[in-house]
Amino acid sequence: MKSRFDFFTSLNALLPDITYRVAQVRAVLVVFIALFIILTVSALWRGEGEWLLEQTTIILFFLILLKYMSADTSNMVAGMSLWTVTIFASSIAFYYDGLFDTALFLYPGVLIFASFLGGKTIILPLAFYMLFSFYFFAYAISIDLIENAYDVPEAAWRKAADMSLMLLLYGLGIILITHYVKGLLQRLTDQKKRTELIRKDAESRLLFDEQTSLPNGEKCKRDFGSVVLSAHKKAQVVGFIILRMNNFDWINSTLGHKLGDAVLASLSERYIKLEDDSTRVYRTSGIEFTFIKQAPDFESLNDFCHQAIRSTIMPLAISDFDFEMSCALGIAAAPFDGTDFEELRRKASFAVYRAKKDEQNSYRFFENDMKDAIQRKLQLTHELKTAIELNQFELFYQPKVELATNQIVGAEALIRWKKDGNYLLPKEFIPVAEESGLIVEIGRWALEAACLECARWQQAGLHGMTVAVNLSPVQFKRGSLPTHVFRALQKSGLDPNLLELEITESLFIDDPDHVKQQVHAMVERGVNFAIDDFGTGYSNLNYLAKFNASTLKIDMSFVREMVQNPQQQHIVSAIIKMSQVMDLENIAEGVEDAQTAALLREQGCIYGQGFYWSPPLPAGEFFQFVRDQPQAA
Template identity: 35%
Template structure:
């Protein structure tokens, strides 16, 4: 695009202005070698030689339609062939529009230009699609045998291609590349527009923040491709669930956000949120495998819970986390007290970052008991936070540590502290025991994890056979080749490995055999209702029998009653841990328990 020097009055010495050639609709020859430059609303006098403009004017789409004017063909809207006039604007417009005369010989050329402009402009207004305006324009160009006007067509072709590229870039800027849903930028833009409409009516707006429950497990276990396919499935489901007045957006990761408009009562929003459970009741099928998902949903209402986009989204997000804390697969309306809780969480995070340095993090130990002898054969290390204001439950700070990445330094410290303590007990003459330490997914996948374990054992002096690393089933199923290689190196060192929470994730018996684990821990959710639920009884019986066939020891977690204990003994379970013998206790109490030779079968 070029710039043309002009003046307002055509007099020598007058102020020279520069106008863009794209804004010029036509150029008139009004005296010998003197020209008027027209925009849609004004006219100016050319302040340079026309010869210096002529070449690039043609490149920008200008054409001489008769002996007295040159027209910017990109501005031609209509053509009256009977009168020999082109309109540089809509002829039915209430505003005065400019026209230019056109020789009859130009009729075919003008008709083709209008066809090409129509294709380009209509497509530009419709938004992205598979329709290719450039290809259609090329087909029109191919009809022409007149080389005189080929550059006009080429210019329009270039403009159409530019429009399509700009359109695609604009679409990409405001839409998610995976699901093609609006992204958060477009969502906020739409939300701000809806505010004005809501203020002018009695209608309300709701921001619905949706987070998929356990999506990370599916993504980590089955891979990112399956995770992406699931997100596209969810996007399609949500898009089909809302009305044409609503906006569905992919906010980030596995989070979606919906703008609900045009409702008058809060019950309408509640019913919408309740319907999400039914929406995801059918499984997502991948390679004949059924994957069931649910969602945690938070809702904020305009104007009650915020009068700007950022506040409404933040409050809906806060409500969503409260729904997730309830166990997921539910919804939660925002209320003001939630922000106070969010502030508490932020303060808790800041204190947790300093807890290690202040020696507030400690390790308790829960005995592991052999069911043949009733004796203590080992212990599980369980991290505790002795906050100055009282003991903080692991259920409160472990998820926070995982979310913030603090689980890595805390987990590594617990591993080292457990090895130090076990070696200390050995030196004090206590029976040789095996300490089991939970390893988070972040720890297991940290660079140099095997080297860190080796270094820890070397520095503490603990026999590798006296350390058992517990990994959850879902950690084991993530990046299986890496897991197998790492486990193999740990086993070569002599470290034992157990699978924790078995049966709660995506179990694979084939991998269980290949991992060469020492112990399979049966999750307490199966033990809790063992004697009252036939399904749990069948599952536990099958796990114990399967483990015996694979020559893997079984350990039942969360054993609390005599009935549970007797059932496990009868089925041949190898070890237990639980309150029936002892709760998790500090190191000094655990040492006393071992010293007194506390036995499961001699307890009252």
């Protein structure tokens, strides 16, 4: 199987070269046809008809070659066309003025096209023929076959020698230039291939799970829309099925990750066997697999869930251990429970929670009575509205450090909610704020507060200190985000170049054109954009250029364990190299020790952020922290 794959890969790599070769020969043929058409028209204009038949025949001959040429015959056609022109030029010269005929000016042009179309196998025979023709013409002049324009007989031989020398120098120059150009093109081609390999490797790592080789959650999200559309056309249901293992954490913690990985690999092989044209499997988290099942009815979904449970609970014999896994499944069905990916995933999660709570190795469909969690979210929404009215939010700032100098050059603004005397982290309330739409008002406040604080830094002498603010996809939906940003900049008097807005890759999926317009409007005013948590989301490289991103933020999930995990190092290194190739800055999140910072610096990472330097600090403490840092020498 591997040899077949390698063969077709090599064949596909050769196809562009073959196509380019055919295009080269076609281009030269067109030039030659145009040349002979011009010669024919010129002869008719001057009333010279001696060579009209030959010229017309050559034109027809070239047209036939052009029509029937293919990849298999391109080399033969190239040789035939070059020799035809060369022989024609020498024939004209012999008929008229020999060494003094202007037809011989075609010789250098033929050599140029020969170097363009091939190598020494084409150039050398042609060059030898041309040199031979010079001395043949000199001999012909010496025996009066061709009229001698000079009175001195030796003049023809001197002219033949001079022309041979000029042709040799000309040919040598062509060979040297061609060799240089080909070498340059080869280096550019190799560089492009290396860049493409890095890009494909990074995309592959970001869309597929390394342990099991199964597609991951982001790939599931990308595939889901096409499955729903297909099911809608066939009047079928789509089961969004989450399978969560119950006792896998115990295996990892007691027997080690090596055995845990082996269990995952064995289970993955079993789940792959459940795939068919209507079923896809993904590994969406450490202990979670997701199936997207297109089915004619709910009974088919029931049958599939039983199969998945049986595949899970069958004993696994690995090393000296026999494992019996247990699981729970939750199902949300489109279109009955919705058609949005996130909504179905959330409802399937509710269902799997109920299944795990009710009975081992069971499954549950989503039901409305599972909405207790939703009610709690509604309560949290109400409290968020009150928090906005009472101004209970506060921005903390975490330093952004230039790794080469260890100097603080900026900060990321991170929101906190001061509730009941405690600070709540964003993950505890931002999802609810996004679902309720309150994130728009919260985000507007955060933008204005961050810009005002950054402006104070400039006034206090921290010149060039930047501030980064996280944006939510919800803020783009209303289309008024640029207005909010410009108002915050105007109100604070902050230079737009000092503001960096962080967006996540999930933003690119829903309505990229709508987002693109807003991003471009802000970039034109000097605002910078960074792709946050790069590597954990959509990771489509086309969007980096499309959305004018200037910075990649490498997600902390790759950074935190990169010292102990070589695979994580490779991922981080690939992202850094990719950012360098695309002329983007990069910043690593989650740097927690000096060893990680040093490794990132060695790999070419520009900036770092994490607890190694400082946790997020209130505005006043952050300002003092920056003022107290040692200045670079």
